[in-house]
Every structure is written in structure tokens, then in C-alpha cells.
Amino acid sequence: MSLHPTTESFSGYLPIFTSSERRRFQRVHIDLFGRSVLESKAEHHCRTIDISPGGMRLMSTAMPQIGENVTVYIDALGRFHGRVVRAAPDSFSMTINASPEKREMLADKLTWFANRIALNLSDQRRHERIEPFQKFALLRLDSGVELIVKIRDLSASGVGVDSIFSPPVGERVSIGKTYGKVVRHFEGGFAAEFLTPFPEHAIDETTRL
Numbered sequence: 001m002s003l004h005p006t007t008e009s010f011s012g013y014l015p016i017f018t019s020s021e022r023r024r025f026q027r028v029h030i031d032l033f034g035r036s037v038l039e040s041k042a043e044h045h046c047r048t049i050d051i052s053p054g055g056m057r058l059m060s061t062a063m064p065q066i067g068e069n070v071t072v073y074i075d076a077l078g079r080f081h082g083r084v085v086r087a088a089p090d091s092f093s094m095t096i097n098a099s100p101e102k103r104e105m106l107a108d109k110l111t112w113f114a115n116r117i118a119l120n121l122s123d124q125r126r127h128e129r130i131e132p133f134q135k136f137a138l139l140r141l142d143s144g145v146e147l148i149v150k151i152r153d154l155s156a157s158g159v160g161v162d163s164i165f166s167p168p169v170g171e172r173v174s175i176g177k178t179y180g181k182v183v184r185h186f187e188g189g190f191a192a193e194f195l196t197p198f199p200e201h202a203i204d205e206t207t208r209l
Helices: 020-025 100-118
Strands: 002-005 028-031 033-037 043-052 055-060 069-074 078-088 091-095 136-141 146-154 158-162 172-175 178-186 189-194
Touching (some): 028 100, 033 055, 043 100, 055 069
Antiparallel strands (some): 055 091, 069 078, 078 091, 136 146, 146 158, 158 189, 178 189
């Protein structure tokens, strides 16, 4: 789990929300897994990008329509109902329909998560990373470019790739048969997060992307 307070004024033990109005609209970058259920009853894996007590933005392979009702189940936070207000090929934003009491409860949870990171109480990596036996895979870019790359390590949520070429951060790529998004560069390669994470125990040294 990775999360970062969006406010720049946080210091010490002060909470990131200082009033009920700010608590309602303050967004926190928080990385949690979940699933979304569309009006068609189709279910998709999803992953939070940021959340406030009034709405959330999610990375997902789902393609909901603006105005569509959606229900999401987010790890550690619970179930939320809302309406899609923005949509992109790999993400969407939704409102959160909730009572004032539930919004307050969500604000309290977001405060706890943000303060936890700000106070450096936990920096454990979300998933264990392993080195696969099959280290080479075909990288495909949206432009149609293809090249062979070497897999440095992988986990249920992402992969480190050694490559002579690093796609821009944010670009969607496929590595083997698995789709992901480039999240950072490092010397000699890049890291990508999977658009649909693997189950925690589905990854081991024999995994082929």
C-alpha cells in the first residue's frame, strides 16, 4: 500500500484535515486494491489513485460511461456507491453517495492513513518481489513498437524491466500478455504497475507474463 497526503502544510502530529469543509474535499493519494461493479453487473479489478470523502479516482480496465452508477469495494475502506463524473481509457472518477456520518468516518480513515505515512510509521513494500526463471519478454508500446526486454523482478502488482528504451511515465504498455502503466524510471530500465493485479499467491519464480 502506498499513500501520500496531498496537502503541503502537514507537519508533526497535526491532522491533514482542519475543518469539516476541508475534510469533505481534501484528496489523499492512496494506493489500495478493490473491485468495481458497473450497471451491467460486470465486475472489474480496480486500484485507487486518490480519495476524498466526496469522491475517488480509480485505475481500472473498466470503461464506464459518464453518469453511470457504479459500486466499488475498496480494501480497508469498504463499499461505496456513486456516479461516474470523468472517464479515461484506464481510469475513471466517481462521486461518493454517503450520509454525513459515513463521510466523517471515511475522513477519519483517510486522516489516519495520511498521518501514518507522514509520521513514517510504515514503509513496508506492498508485495514481495521475486526474480522469475523466464527473464525475457516482449514489450509492446501503444505506438506499435516492439522489443525484447529483461524482467528484473516482479510482484503481484508490478514489474521491474531492464531495457535500452524506457517509455514515458504514464504510458500504457504490454509486457508479454500483461498490461501495465509505466510509473518510474531507473538506471537501465523502468518499473510498471499492472492494470489488473495478480492474486497475491499467483506469482512465483515460474510465472510468465
